[in-house]
Amino acid sequence: MKPTKIYVLIALAVVVFAVSGCEKFLEEKPQSFLSADNFYQTEAQALSAVNACYLRLYNIYRGDLMMATEYTSDLSYLTNGGVDQSFGMSPSNPGVSDGIWTAAYNGIMICNATLAGIQKSTGIDAEKKPPLIAEAVTLRALYYYILTSMFGDVPYYTSDASASFDALTEVARMGRVNATLIRDSLIADLQKWVPSLPQKKSSEIADNRSGAPLAYMLIGKLALWNKKWNVCVDAMQHLKAIYGALSQYPLTDTWFRYKNRPESIFEVQYAGTLKISNVATQMTPPRATGVAVYDGVTITELGSTTTTFTAATPTDYLMSLYTDADPRKNTTLAYTYNGTWFNRPASNNFTGKPWPGPKFWCLNMNLQQDNNNQKVFRYADALLMLAEAANELDDAATAMSAINEVKARVNPAFALTAYPGKEGFREEMKKERARELYGEYGRKWDLVRWGEFFTRVSATSAAELDMIKTNLRPYHEYYPIPQSEVERSGGILTNEAYNQ
Known part of the structure; x- marks a missing residue:
């Protein structure tokens, strides 16, 4: 098959995937998804493939992920008795995680295929490749950030073998890879490529594409999970150089209806009738x-x-x-x-x-x-991440300055006037993250990385809703890998915590 025809196939395949979220991609076998060394003949073709890397985010940043990150935390809950909101999930009844797992790995597959096509292309000038590669690398890291935050250890691959749908089954047979190692690899990848991305606010990048701000934000998020405080501080300082003082951004711009305002770092773009959230x-x-x-x-x-x-x-x-x-x-x-x-x-x-x-x-x-639009990352989040990492490094001055930018924008009287000590500051930072960021797809993951998920949910949501109190277990900090994926892997993928 000629490369130009393959390009058409990938475009058509991605559209089908985008509107057919209920179909599991591993059950489809379009073998020509990417099979030619000279896949992309022009920069425009490569850009279209990078655009495809975004599409699976529409299957993820919706009510399902909101439920998995916010309504199953210490801040809110749902009372309608579903599997997720009652903590009744299991490998055979995995709740929302089934669709998120599928969508994320489909997104990774597209990113890997896109990267392979760009890197192998002889039709794109060498100086045009780095920004395209960097954008696809950043989006791949976002999918892995979601997976490792939600499932912990997961299969990890970055090669163009993922361009074949059959190869994805083989990847599943790798079993779980340590999440800490995955994050370290992603950080190194992002650090390598972030200089090739636009070094300006996301709102200033044409067509709302991701640039350096998203890459720096992901470096910081991954570093917090791995307790690499210096790495997080460095990434957040890069964001400070781009975004400046938080006080210049109106608090009302944090509302979801106000799209792509200057404070935004990354939003999933929803509009029309096909690209909609719920x-x-x-x-x-x-x-x-x-x-x-x-x-x-x-x-x-x-x-x-x-x-x-x-x-x-x-x-x-x-x-x-x-x-x-x-x-x-x-x-x-x-x-x-x-x-x-x-x-x-x-x-x-x-x-x-x-x-x-x-x-x-x-x-x-x-x-x-x-x-x-669904707001995924904002600059206020970056400042609170900087405050957290600086506090862990005993840099009270940086920690106080960062948290007070967030507090003073809300009300100047809220700014801390004295450092409350490392532990006291840590607790206030956690409260401020709740006040500022509720509903922005991160609270449960914060609780898990702090090692406080079970105790905090037990003391809050479980104390108010009997079905949570009855079902909640420590292993619910992570979702189980769906049983269908366990079986597809031949039993290599496992859910030991759920076998208790």
């Missing part, structure tokens, strides 16, 4: 039938066609973190709207639970079609 369906008060009335409050801008499912319930712990002087209280949580109390928080003499706040709502949503 997160707002779980983050909006219940709507009365046929009208724009949400738990007793008329909200015209949300419209009368929004589908609302069981909404996330904040824990008492999350509620306790906000004071009335914190403007995030009434954007992250919804007690009232335009001065009118919702029915639930007004119940029991105004002691009822609030709803998720307008930070997450989608204006005039049609049924489940949430067109908000």
Whole structure:
């Protein structure tokens, strides 16, 4: 088959995968996905292949991943009794992890194939290759960041063997690779290629492509997991050089409806009818039938066609973190709207639970079609990461400066005036991450890397919901690898923790 025809096949295959998320990619066998040394004849073809590396993110950054990272943490929960929200997952009933595993490895396969095609191409000028390679390397690292955070040790491969769907089955037979080693490899890869990416804010990069900010953010995230504090500090200092003072970015820009604002480091781009999320369906008060009335409050801008499912319930712990002087209280949580109390928080003499706040709502949503971008990484997160790593290095001055940028943007009176000691600062940093970043796909992973998942969820969500108290186990810090993948590997992939 000629290379130009292969290029057409990859484009068509990726479109099919993007709109057919329920089909497991390992069950498909388009053998010509990438089989020619001279796959890309032009830079435009290579750029199209890099574009394909983004597509599986639409299958990941949705309500399923929100459930796996936020509604199964110490900050909120769902009461509708599903496998994930009740901690009833097992290898044979893995909940949302089945689709996320498949989507992430499909994304890695596309990245590996794209990298092979660019590296082997003789039709692209040598100086044009590094930015394309760097972008695909960064996206591959994002998929592995998701996998290692969610499953721990996972199969790891970066070769072009993954261009063959049959080869992916062979990769599964490698078994689990130590997550720490995977992260070290990813960090080295990102450090090698990040100089080739645009060294400017994500909002300034054409077509909302990923640049150096995403690569630096991933270096920092992976380094925190591996407790490589100096590596994290160095990456976050690069971000500070690009982004400057947090005070220049309005707090309201953190709302999901406001897309690609200057503070953003990486957002999954949702628009139209094919690229849609469903997160707002779980983050909006219940709507009365046929009208724009949400738990007793008329909200015209949300419209009368929004589908609302069981909404996330904040824990008492999350509620306790906000004071009335914190403007995030009434954007992250919804007690009232335009001065009118919702029915639930007004119940029991105004002691009822609030709803998720307008930070997450989608204006005039049609049924489940949430067109908000999903905010994955923001600069405030980077500053809190810098604060955490600097504190572990006993650099109190840097730690205090970083956390106070986040606090002072919210309210200047919130800034810490004295260093509370290493442990005291560590605890305040964890609280500030909850206040600032709830709903941004990271809380459970933070708890796991801090070694506090089981104790914190036991003391919060499990204390409020009996089904969590009954089912929660320490091994739930990671999801099980789906049994279908275990069987596909011939039993090489295992779930020892779930065999207890």
